Amino acid sequence: MEWRLISNTKAEVADLYALPATVARARILRRYIPVLRNTADTIIIQRVAKKGVLAGSEVVVDREEAEKKGIEIAVRPKGGRKGARSAETISLQELMLKAKDKFTSEESQPDETAALIYTSGTTGNPKGAMLTHENFLAECEATSDIITTTEGDKFTTLVPFFHIYGLAIGLVVSLFRGCGTVLFPQYSPRQFLKRTGEERISILIAIPTQYHHLLLASKRRTITQSPLKYCISGAAPMPVMVIEAFKEIFGVDIIEGYGLTETTAAVAVNPQERTKPGSVGIPVKGVQIRIGDNQGNELPPHQAGEVLVKGKVVMKGYYNLPEETQGVLRDGWLCTGDIGYQDDEGYLYITDRKKDIIIKGGFNISPAEIEELLCSHPKVKEAAVVGQKEKEGREEAIKAFVVPVEGEEVTTVELIRYCRMRLASNKIPDAVELREDLPKSATGKVLKKELRQGYKDRRVIERE
Amino acid sequence: MxxxxxxxxxxxxxxxxxxxxxxxxxxxxxxxxxxxxxxxxxxxxxxxxxxxxxxxxxxxxxxxxxxxxxxxxxxxxxxxxxxxxxxxxxxxxxxxxxxxxxxxxxxxxxxxxxxxxxxxxxxxxxxxGERSLTFADPESTVFLQGVLSKGIFKDLDDAYKGIGEALVQGLQELGLQGVWYKHRGSLRIGEKKLGGFYFSEIKDIYILNMICFLAPFDPSDLFSVIWVPPEVKDKVLEPLTSIQEELGRRPSDEEFKEAILGALEKELGIQLKEGTLTRDEKSSYKKYKAVAKRK
Missing domain, CATH: 3.40.50.980 (Rossmann fold)
Known part of the structure; x- marks a missing residue:
């Protein structure tokens, strides 16, 4: 059988769409208009003459920037109902179009699971936290004193809805309050600042790195008449500096909260008028927090131990993992795995993750303490410290990963000397590695597991 | 509630x-x-x-x-x-x-x-959602596309298998070792992606789209088109490789064409004859191109 071959080695990027679309159309028309010449099955081979991007119609591309870099842009038009679609898939739009707009809801009970949100541990696979209808609604109640709204308020969340913070606070709380939400499936800080004014966004939900990017994009000019009333930050610790700089430029407070996937987002929030820097605040309405020792006994103020949480926001358990669930849920108290303490007024301070603690010479060593010290070095931008097993022993060595400030040069010897002068001898890193950046999650948390020995990239597919 | x-x-x-x-x-x-x-x-x-x-x-x-x-x-x-x-x-x-x-x-x-x-x-x-992004670069990418009657294949799995086998054969012909793909998957060497192919469908037609990396792909282009937070840049793309990285040299257009098309002919039992668009096709081609280039 003979097929047609079309070679186009000096293609424009638009050809990547136009050529196969043309041939396909002719093939379909032929069925209805018999006088059209029969075209054979066709193979097209293409190479472009210039750099280019073929973008789906919903992708917001920065044409200005692309032009600067000499990148040609073409848009793949909306397929529509009659367009080509991925083989053997169902179109959501078509599914909706054919369906009635009335539906009688199932009478889900408060303790039925509404969502499974997968969360990673230090090792092993992510576990599915079972969050119930009651969990989400309890989070709405718990934050009612903090996320105060009036009828005209508009929310926006730069945090993805697949993250519990984006989902529970950004989506469910805004809906619960009857407020509108401006959606940004994809954003750039510059574009977002523009839209904030246009859309009159009054409440912003974001994570520390996003606030940092917004600050950079504002070029440190004071933004007058920003419609923002206040902002919420969560998912990772917020540097006090960013809060202060943000207040100076945008004239609004960033309220910092603390929570976990297992607690349907926030369990503690720094109250707007009585903020304590360095603290993640006091428990939200209906949530109890206490600090426990290894046996689960409650510790007095200022003593560090594991943070325990109780309340209606605490998950039902991990999906299909009764043992893991029992390991973290005891008499309604969730063992968070975070290490911290409370002051006399009940303000919570998070100092470490339990899973991050390094055991060396029989002592518990806090990576956070070493990281903080390294970051205080003027040439250091970021640091992450992990424990590494020594050969055949249980003894751990301390390894520091350091990102220098851009344009600065720093040596590992210099950094170790810096630590030696300021830390107890057993806390001095055994090795320092300089890096351009640290691996981070979508919410900007340093992924320490990727820095540990023997880390395996879980994204890859294995060949059997 | x-x-x-x-x-x-x-x-x-x-x-x-x-x-x-x-x-x-x-x-x-x-x-x-x-x-x-x-x-x-x-x-x-x-x-x-x-x-x-x-x-x-x-x-x-x-x-x-x-x-x-x-x-x-x-x-x-x-x-x-x-x-x-x-x-x-x-x-x-x-x-x-x-x-x-x-x-x-x-x-x-x-x-x-x-x-x-x-x-x-x-x-x-x-x-x-229409949120795909395809990057094309004269040095690093080549595209193989097809407009094929569904009837050529038994079913979609058969289509993936037929084309997948041909692509693996063709790449081997170029001297690449250990190219594999899984089911309807990407073409890989080890764990790294060398290219991908997938089928769309419209009525009784399959549309094949295949991309292959000839030389290393520079992801900085991507970040000048869409804004990606710097801290997650390495998470946006899968680990990639290219023919040049695997083979030590970049094949010429002719070499690539000959190897891949030869394998297609053999695997599918067809003959490919160089041709152009018909007159009817040419007029709609202009229209499609204008739509894609509209700002």
Missing amino acids: NLGRLVEERAKEYPKKAALIYEGKAISFEELNKNVNRLANGLKGLGIERGDRVAIMLPNTPEFVYSFFACQKLGAIAVPFNTMYKGGEILHILKDCGAKAIITLNSAVPLINEIKPDLPRLQYIITT
């Missing part, structure tokens, strides 16, 4: 008020409720029931919101997860929760296709 009921109540309280604002357009609470109902009916029609898990792999679009609350009205369990996840990560979640359906972007379909055979409980891939 439950989350399904919450949408209904807000629709009654604030029917005309904007619930979602997307690309400058407002969707009122009443419309939101109706759209959620439509999708709930649609999913019910597919057999999604109370307690079933429905995975949602979408950015913050109205469709995410419809999907999440449609699950709530059905009493189904929504399983939203990171849109940046790749193969092994997605596989674990879908397997662990035993999702019956996944709602995702068109552009994520190849990722799901690759792992689908390991997911016997996954019955439906529901897609939305």
